[in-house]
Amino acid sequence: MAYGQKVFKVRNGKKTTKFTWRCRYKLPNGDWGSEPGFPTKAAAESWGEKQEAAIEAGTWIDPNLRKTKFGTFARTFMSARKKRGRTVGTRWDNLELHILPRWEHTAMGSITWFDVDTWQQSLPVEDVRRGHCVSLMSTIMTAAADAQMIPVNPLFARRRTRDTSDDESTPKEPKLSRAPRPEDAILLAERLGPVRGLHVLTTAFCGPRWGEGLGLTRERTLLLRREPWGTGEFVCPILRITREIAEYQKRGPDGERLGYVLQEEPTKNDGSTRDVDVPPFLALLLSYHLDDWPYERPFSTSTGKPWRRGNWSRDFRPACDGRDERAKRQGVSFRAEWEPILPGLDMRALRALHDTLQSQIGVKEPLAYEAAGHRRPGIKRHYQKPTPDMRQERLDGLEDAFRTAMASLGMKTLWGRVDLVKPPKEDDHQNIAQTISMDEYRGARRVPSPRSGRHYRSQASG
Incomplete structure (x- = not known):
């Protein structure tokens, strides 16, 4: 009593x-x-x-636990909830730069939605970062409620107030002046050379994320998908995406910085682990590349190591944005001028190009979500599955998009050495077994390098 x-x-x-x-x-x-x-x-x-x-x-609810400081429990939460390396780094950045300076010494039980909503509007960052900060705070508060430190999470399912001042409501300048086209990807690939260029084309026509492309290995490149199709069999080359290369600031249990790492990790979720069907022109190019490339990872530096973003950008950005001519002088080689292709273009925009092409050629939703590595929302993902007809329709559409772009550019070869001869197309897909195999692609004529007698080795560095 x-x-x-x-x-x-x-x-x-x-x-x-x-x-x-x-x-x-x-x-x-x-x-x-x-x-x-x-x-x-x-x-x-x-x-x-x-x-x-x-x-x-x-x-x-223990009143003493309600008095626990937010910063104290946030550190407990971060050490208890393990996430992928890059996610951990992003969370710590948001905590240290934005959340803890305001909320570290505030008692958990005294945090209200009004105060949080007012605070987030004042953050001097882009609106999407404000949303990430509030979302992380809400996740931590939900964990505190689960730990019986507070009765409920006051931030749960609340809608943030957007700043409607003149500066914030003014439309932002788009990053790209227009949407990227297949022609842009082809011109960029031609300019970068066969090794970097193949990475560009694979991203634009198959849609792997940056880390997923780097994570591909020989044993997961150009495997064959085999499925019954009518009275025959559907066979096509695939990229098996199960791992990715991540680059991030590693953090210790208490958030201490342990330096940047570049390492292989599982894909970000179950929807990202997938097999992506490869259109014929790209399968042909990749097969040549694997013949000549001496390293385990098809998309890597000239020494076989995964690309770091900064190193990749040194050549990629001038190729997109253009560069001035550099005259030859002592100790410095001549460098030709490059006209801009599409300033601001990046690998994420090339991945988006793949999904845009899927929409343009009418790829059915079950296959479009699968190829992009997205988890399809709703009950339909359990009922509707990709069929061989859907897969063939997508491959034909991507192949036609590539051929049309090549024709509009007046190009018949890539890198002056690969003559892309279009394989014959069967008229009756239902009654003839479809075998889109490397043997068929190798029937196309290849133009060897005059210096090395190989297809890609002389330009391995791009």
């Missing part, structure tokens, strides 16, 4: 006649709990009776 107890104030080491009331109440383990600071005995006893009623109902 809860009861009130007088607590006399002390001044200069001596007890005075002034006092407040402290509540004493039974804890779930049978010990006596204490809560001071009540003005009257009735208020103390009423508060204690409510605590004992909540304890009996199993809904009690």
Whole structure:
């Protein structure tokens, strides 16, 4: 039974006649709990009776836990909830740069949605980063509710207020002046050379993410998909995406910086692990590349190591944005001028080009989501599955898009050495077994390098 107890104030080491009331109440383990600071005995006893009623109902929250500082629990949360390396780094960046400076010493039980919503509007960052910060705070508060530190998460399912001032409501300049085209990918690939160029074409026509492309190995490149199709069999080359290369700032259990790492990891989710059908022209180019490339990873540096983003950008950005001519002088070689292809173009935009092409050629939703590595929302993902007809339709559409782009550019070869001869197309897909194999592609004529007699080795560095 809860009861009130007088607590006399002390001044200069001596007890005075002034006092407040402290509540004493039974804890779930049978010990006596204490809560001071009540003005009257009735208020103390009423508060204690409510605590004992909540304890009996199993809904009690320890008042001492409600006083836990947000920063203290956030560090506990980060050490307990393991995520992929790059996700951990991004979370720590948001905590250290934006969240903890405002909320580190705030008691969990005193955080309100009004205060959080007001704070996020004042953050001097882009709106999407504000959303990430609020989302991370909400995730931590939900974990605190699960740990019975607070009764509920006050941030759950709340809609942020957007800043509608003139500066924020003014439309932002688009990163790209227009949407990328297949012609842009081909021109960029031609300019970068066969090794880097193949990475560009694979991203534009198969859609792997940056890390997924780097994570491909020989044993997962140009495998064959085999499925029954009518009275025959559907066979096509695939890229098996199960791993990716991640580059990020590694963090210790308490958020300490341990330096940047570049390492292989599983794909980000189950939807990202997939087999992507490869159109014939790209399968042909990849087969030549694998013949000549001496390293395990098809898309790597000239020494076989995974690309770092900064190193990749040194050649990729000038190829997209253009560069000035550099005259030859002592110790410096001549460098030709490059006209811009599409300023601002990046690998993410090339991945988006693949999905745009899928929409343009009418790829059915089950296959479009699968090829892009996206998890299709809704119940339909359990009912609708890709069929060989859908797969052939996608391959034909991507092949035609590539051929049309080559024709519009007036190009018949890539890198001056590969003559792309279009393989014959069967008229009756249902009655003839389709075998899109490397043997068929090798029937196309290849033009060897005049210097090395090989197809790609002389330009391995791009």
